[in-house]
Amino acid sequence: GENVEQHPSTLSVQEGDSAVIKCTYSDSASNYFPWYKQELGKGPQLIIDIRSNVGEKKDQRIAVTLNKTAKHFSLHITETQPEDSAVYFCAAAGGGTSYGKLTFGQGTILTVHP
């Protein structure tokens, strides 16, 4: 089955700095890669996703890059703000009928210091 590795497990940055979280996956058939943000006591919330036919996707301060050959993808947050502090999860899925059958990374605790 699929295996997703996520690094780092914790990340501390100053407000205004950039943050980068990296994930690798094992199954070359995976073709859908979402990123979720989870705040304390709440469920994961989708922040951005990318499909395997695209190498990069950007939404305001958030971007995701995908390297299918190396089987890794990364989340980039620019101009970080204290409200970006949360746990971030990457995930991978095979798409099609198993679109939501996600394998998650172990999560990154991001702390943004004012």
Add this chain to the structure above:
Amino acid sequence: GAGVSQSPSNKVTEKGKDVELRCDPISGHTALYWYRQSLGQGLEFLIYFQGNSAPDKSGLPSDRFSAERTGGSVSTLTIQRTQQEDSAVYLCASSAGASPLHFGNGTRLTVT
């Protein structure tokens, strides 16, 4: 609009008891998923319902776990003879077919 609703938000039960966890998906979403989130195992897929198709039960950890979805809407996850290792947050998510998952806030289950 309303998101995915789960109840109860917290459940404390004694080892050996059965528990039922409820999920109300977003109206119109045909796909419904259950995940489990625990400190040791992270977020794990449990089961998936899509329309009237047979559910994908490949993530259920044991035969003590079962789920049903009535009328293509509400779903119930049942854990029989609970064990301490079942303590976790149980998350439900729904989607409109091949679209991103929307998660509820989960049910925190504690088995004493």
